[in-house]
Amino acid sequence: MNERQIRNLFVLILLGQIILLSLQVPNPAKSGGLPENIGLAVLAPIARSVDSGAAGVVGLRDEFRKRAALVEENRRMVAESEHLRLELLRLQDVDDEARRLAAALDYERDRGATLRVADIVYVDYASWLRTLVVRASIGRTTVNQPVVSASGLIGRVIAVSGPYAKVQMITDRAASVGAMLERGRRQGIIRGDGQGGLVLDYVPLQAQVEVGDRVLSSGIDGVYPRGLPIGTVSRVEPGSGFLSIAVAPAVDFGLLDQAYLVDHVALPQNLKESPIAHP
Amino acid sequence: MRILRFFLGLGLALLTHFVGVRLVPQFPLATDLFLVVLVFQGLEGDALAGLLAGVLVGLVQDTLGGGIYGLYGVTDTIVGYATAKVAQRVVIQRPTGVMLAFTLASAAQQVLLALLALTVFPDPVLPQPAWALVRVGTTAFVGLAVWTGLGFWRSRYTSWRTNRTARVHFN
Numbered sequence: 001m002n003e004r005q006i007r008n009l010f011v012l013i014l015l016g017q018i019i020l021l022s023l024q025v026p027n028p029a030k031s032g033g034l035p036e037n038i039g040l041a042v043l044a045p046i047a048r049s050v051d052s053g054a055a056g057v058v059g060l061r062d063e064f065r066k067r068a069a070l071v072e073e074n075r076r077m078v079a080e081s082e083h084l085r086l087e088l089l090r091l092q093d094v095d096d097e098a099r100r101l102a103a104a105l106d107y108e109r110d111r112g113a114t115l116r117v118a119d120i121v122y123v124d125y126a127s128w129l130r131t132l133v134v135r136a137s138i139g140r141t142t143v144n145q146p147v148v149s150a151s152g153l154i155g156r157v158i159a160v161s162g163p164y165a166k167v168q169m170i171t172d173r174a175a176s177v178g179a180m181l182e183r184g185r186r187q188g189i190i191r192g193d194g195q196g197g198l199v200l201d202y203v204p205l206q207a208q209v210e211v212g213d214r215v216l217s218s219g220i221d222g223v224y225p226r227g228l229p230i231g232t233v234s235r236v237e238p239g240s241g242f243l244s245i246a247v248a249p250a251v252d253f254g255l256l257d258q259a260y261l262v263d264h265v266a267l268p269q270n271l272k273e274s275p276i277a278h279p
Numbered sequence: 280m281r282i283l284r285f286f287l288g289l290g291l292a293l294l295t296h297f298v299g300v301r302l303v304p305q306f307p308l309a310t311d312l313f314l315v316v317l318v319f320q321g322l323e324g325d326a327l328a329g330l331l332a333g334v335l336v337g338l339v340q341d342t343l344g345g346g347i348y349g350l351y352g353v354t355d356t357i358v359g360y361a362t363a364k365v366a367q368r369v370v371i372q373r374p375t376g377v378m379l380a381f382t383l384a385s386a387a388q389q390v391l392l393a394l395l396a397l398t399v400f401p402d403p404v405l406p407q408p409a410w411a412l413v414r415v416g417t418t419a420f421v422g423l424a425v426w427t428g429l430g431f432w433r434s435r436y437t438s439w440r441t442n443r444t445a446r447v448h449f450n
Binding site for chain 1: 293294297298300301304307326327330334337338339341342343344347348349350352353356357360395399400
């Protein structure tokens with residue numbers, strides 16, 4: 001190819017990429033389509049191999065260090081298990097009561113979601129744009145499927161390639177989650193602040209919000225089920241029209257090694273997008 | 280051979296990146312190994328190779344990053360092509376020149392990323408200036424270190440080949 005043809009190719013490729021970019025601008029949470037899926041299919045297995053290798057080395061090193069800590073940990077876990085068993089008994093009682101009340105009102109309760117374990121093969125939470133790649137060896141992963149850890153909500157699946165899935169974290173600036181304050185049930189929208197934290201928007205000035213209040217998913221966005229822990233309020237200030245609320249995520253993204261894919265029936269896309277019929 | 284070298288470099292950069300992220304979470308903030316591979320390719324002076332390398336490296340970085348797909352694609356394509364065009368006109372062989380090439384490429388990438396983000400997002404979150412400076416500095420340093428290391432091994436290899444040839448001839 002001569003220089004002129006190369007220059008034309010450069011302009012053509014650049015234009016193509018800019019068109020791909022502009023197509024995503026109306027919905028920044030949308031995935032990059034086929035190129036992203038191909039990239040994910042190629043890179044995720046490499047990330048997984050490196051992760052497994054590194055985990056093996058770290059595990060071997062830790063094996064020598066852990067023996068003394070294991071005894072203490074075992075004692076602590078026995079006590080915790082006892083406490084959780086009592087809590088389970090109490091919750092079973094509450095659940096039975098709710099079931100009886102629902103039956104009396106002829107109300108069909110949400111059957112709840114099931115969890116599927118997924119290994120985290122790549123985390124890039126520190127960079128400018130936050131991302132996570134997980135691998136679920138069983139079951140079918142779908143776009144928009146919520147992803148949680150034992151501590152709380154991580155995000156949702158935005159691209160799937162075989163057993164690998166790319167997850168948009170809730171701390172991503174383009175992410176938003178329907179949320180509510182546990183105390184008072186006041187609802188708002190959680191957004192990533194792009195710096196690793198979260199902000200709760202659209203909570204009116206008259207709402208009683210205090211530092212330390214827990215924030216849960218409200219289930220109104222049609223993606224996340226209700227009641228998943230998102231974080232705790234770390235700062236409250238009056239803003240213009242609404243309160244300016246900063247939320248510390250419940251999940252420590254630096255300590256993630258396993259996640260759970262939530263299998264639940266999400267609101268169908270056509271119901272979200274269907275226009276309102278005017279008479 | 281050049282293609283093989285590029286893919287080998289990209290593979291090594293990927294492995295080092297994944298290990299780095301696993302060991303130090305701030306690794307991707309502090310350095311950009313993919314850009315090092317891209318600039319190396321660009322410094323060969325082949326505009327087509329620089330352009331295609333930019334597209335591929337951009338694809339890799341976009342896949343590993345979140346947000347809008349294609350931000351790195353655009354910036355890396357420009358950086359790869361521009362580096363090759365500059366290398367066609369300027370002979371870059373001294374360490375200071377190499378360091379300058381990596382510094383400029385890394386700085387250009389950061390500026391282009393920020394400009395694109397400003398254009399695409401209504402309220403963009405730009406990389407922190409301190410981290411951007413660290414990234415430019417470390418990327419340039421890593422580039423120079425790899426350049427020096429490769430130069431050293433190339434000269435040793437050449438010398439070994441010369442000696443071997445001399446022995447075979449029995450003059």
